[in-house]
Amino acid sequence: MKLLKPVLAPVLAPVLAPVLALVASFTLAACNSSDTLSASDQRVGSTPSSTGSTAAASSTAIPTTDVVSAVKEVAKLHAELPAAIRSSGVITLGTTEATGSSGLPHSGSDASGTQIGLDVDLRNAVAKVLGVQWKVSYGSFETIVPGTQSGKYDVGQDNFAVTSERLAVVDFATYLTDGQGFVAGADSSLDKVTKLTDICGHTVSTIAGSSFQEILRAGVDECAKAGLDAYKTKYFSDTSSVILGLQNGRTDLYFGPTLGDEYLVAHQPNLKFLGQVSSTDVGFVTAKGSSLAHVLVAAVNELIADGEYAKIFAKWDLAGAGIDKSEFDPKPTF
Template identity: 40%
Template structure:
């Protein structure tokens, strides 16, 4: 562990994506989690444009010189607002900005969430969506995804916890668990809660939080034994908050930049990400956000999500 120091064919398709949720459906960050200097170091401006990669872009984007990006902004280290009210920061922000620079483009960013992110893509208000989107077969029916990270379901505990390496929810039977209200993690926990009873064990208890400060405070003060959320969010929290540690990750899923199906942008994005990996700029972004374990060696377009 480092030193303490996330265009549709019909309205129904939009509903499908909204119901499935973004992978990082953790509580929104509060001002306590985002001091003005958090993530302020610049690891992007040194990226140089590659004219050959720019030629891969759709003509309209290449000629405009602008990459329009819709970014969901919520929790460190994915994307968040610094305390001083400046532009959003996070791994999603840095990756999108670095990709744009490699393609010789300037980013124009809209800060959006939920339905606005998806309808903005479909309406052409922006070309790329970032929301720590996990790649799923259902989402691939209506969007293209270019991978840049992996994520999954993380388990965060206090340093004094007896839990060491959690690989199955059954290990949490009898525990009190905190998670984001209305998140995919809450849904998964409640759906599998009866497995403890079937195994003859005490069921775990689920408490939900809508605010990140309350979420982490509940763990630190012992109101819950475990937090379950995005592994990337929890890994970063463990690196930033003394007394907490990541006790496991239950799954691993590809995370991608979202573009409209067949828009011709997914492959140029893939080439740009691979170039960032080859030159080391990608690794600098991951190190900045303590996400080295979530990195990829090569990007892919619409990988299997089976």
């Protein structure tokens, strides 16, 4: 697989091996959702990031390039879809509804409320290849995998990492690689982080309720074992609050998904990426044994082969990132 540029080669630090094993499962809770029929080609609006400065407006503007309309249907793959989907022309997708630009490049919304982002472009391109539309059903992160298991959704998508626990209950069709990495202010004394003990003595922030929070909680004793001061943690509800914390000195570091870290540093001033401690495959999820997973793998590989996949990553300032080949149920990192 290709690595993000200029991301450090992903290293699954020994200290994280027992830690990551703790973070793959999530609480299952009921949540209401709303359904909308989404065309496979959604155009993107242009809205400056709410946290960017006027001087940085050109770099914080949300990209508007249409990277989906030119994608062609592949009749052979359409024919491999289940009969009910071929008949309706619709695949039900379970995901979360993003708001604003803080979740980019994965997902967000423009001024009109339209869902945008790398993940949105990728799924819409896949729909074009298959000759179908997504019927998007919004729920909470914790409900997407069980909803896919139960048949409420045909497919789930929400930057789901391939983990042992998830592979036990759903199948994966991978479409990118993401990691767990750190961002700091440009004037930080830290220049590289490859393991949790590198952040000992610092204050680190992450998003509340995320797997990153669980990694930090589970690994906090590693500093003491190494004879170092413990790191302190602060949890926020969104990335905008994380940025503010870095700017006002409340925190030294942000721990988040590598693709998001890279996008954040490229679009916000006075930040630097310090590296990642691990990386994982990410993919669509389907019910265990569903034929859809294999068709999705083939569709992603079609996009990779014809160059449309690379165009999507380039649009989101991630040229050179991504994967060389989509896989069905790859071996999990943790």
